[in-house]
Amino acid sequence: MGYRFRRAIKILPGVRLNLSKSGVSVSAGVKGASVTAGKKGVYANVGVPGSGLSYRTRIDKPGGSMKDRVDISHMRVPSTEDNVYFILDSAHRLLIQDDEGNNFTEEQAWRIRQHHWEDMTALLRMACARLNGPLLAITHIHESTPKPDSTFDWSLYYCPLDEPVPEEPCYQPITWLDRVLPWRRKAIDEANQRLESQYRREQVVWQRKVDEHEQQQRARWNDRFASVANATAFLYEVLGRLEWPHKVDTRLIVDSTMKRIALETHFPEITELPGIEYKVQEKEWRLISKGLTPTKKRKLYMHYVHGIGFRLIGEIFRAIPVQTVIFTGHTQRLNSATASFDEECLYSAKVSREAWQQVDFSTLDELSLPEVMATFDLRRNMTKTGIFRSVEPFSVISSEQLAMSL
Structure with a gap:
């Protein structure tokens, strides 16, 4: 049986984060309507209870950049009542309008809110989760890591005749x-x-x-492990199919015995992380935004870079019967003295298959990745608030073996 990952995580009442091999999406259900927001856009899935009738329509801006698709202003979702629509305007306020776009009186709106309190709250939380999608993707990135004994279906890598x-x-x-x-x-x-x-x-x-x-x-x-070149090419194909919130550059080096693999990764910069977090203001029926503090952003980045390493190590152990994976993560930091970017090693880990199999994959959503990495042979100089100092990575490959890498 091939390995398939799909998981729905309840992040708020009525709001779910859906993780799968194809990416991350957020969905929320209300009476007569549900909304799904993912990398392909925001869609309203509306049905009439008991009638079997439903339709699906896109309610954000089709196409464009990710910045455009994150903007879900003027989202319009019908309620189960005739002539009543919930509108999220450009200021992220939840309005109640009729089918002609007119606002109800305050008394009428109050009565509608009493009947649709849960629906409107769920819709606000869905919109909030959608806007916080980049943050959620970073936080849950490691939860797609496969178990080391997961079967590998060759048909996933079958290229049909063109x-x-x-x-x-x-x-x-x-x-x-x-x-x-x-x-x-x-x-x-x-x-x-x-x-x-x-x-x-x-x-x-x-x-x-x-x-x-x-x-x-x-x-x-069948010949993917017949030679170092074959194994390296296969691993590049495996890692190349992974999707990341930001670009992740990797380089693989397989030693001549194929018992040890070195994986060097260039992490995204901390400046590429989102700087704003949205929260629901239920009393005012709107969303408010707040900038992340430097400490919170560093902690988010700390989790992110460890999540990338954790996911890559897991993919390697599942894809090839290697005994040791040596992971090294680099980033670039601006040198104020020279006005240039210096390459720095954030951490370097040497992980054996035996140690990797001790990880509890049934509780990935509860793991503290910095602590998990510390259970392996690790070189890292990091404070509790996520301040990294460059370390010397593990030396793993000879010049002769380096020439074998792709």
Whole structure:
């Protein structure tokens, strides 16, 4: 059975964070409507209870940059009452309007809020979770880490033959006149038989190509550990399929015995992290934003860089029967004296398979990643508030083995 990861995490009442191999999304359900917000946009999934009728529509700005898609202002979701819509305006205030876009009187709005208190609260929390999506993705990034004994389905890496299936030809029909004139019908039958014979030959040739291609794909899968070059190429393919909130550059070095792998990663800079957090102001039916303090942002970054290392180490141990993974994480820091960026090593960990199997993967959402990393052979100089000082990484690969890396 192939490895599939999908998990829904309840982050707030009525709001779920959905984690899967395809990415991260946020969803919230209200009576008669649910809203899903992910990397493809924000969608309203609206249904009439008991009728079996529903529709799905996009309610954010299609296309554009991630910055555009994070903006969910003027989100419009119908309630279960006729002529009542909940509107999130550009100031992140939740309004109640009719189908023509007019506001209700204060007394009418008060009555509607009494009947739809839970719905409106859930909608506000969904919008808040959507705006905090970049923060949530960073916080939960390690929870997609597979167990070291998870099976690896080769079909996930199967590249189908890029050649279309032969199309059946359009045979010439037999008309009443052809039935009256035998010589005409004979000519049509012979032409159709030639078309069918050609079609069958094309089918045989195409199927032969498919079989040969599948054999090559299976051989490629079976030979992925046949050499250092094959193993390195396979690992690059595995890691290349991972999705990250920010770009993560990696370099792999596999030693000649394929028992030890060095993985060097360049982390995103702390300046790339979100600087604003949104919260629900229920009494005023709106969202408020607040800038992250330097300490909170450093702690978020501390969790993020350890989450990246944790995820990459887990993918390596699942993909290849290696005994030791040596992970080193680098970043760049501005040198005020030289006005240039210096490369610094935030931490370097040497992890054995035996030690990795001791991690409790059933409680990934509860793990403190800095503490988990400290259970391995670790080089790190970090304060409790996330201030890193550069360390000397583990020396793992000789110049001869380095030449084998891709």
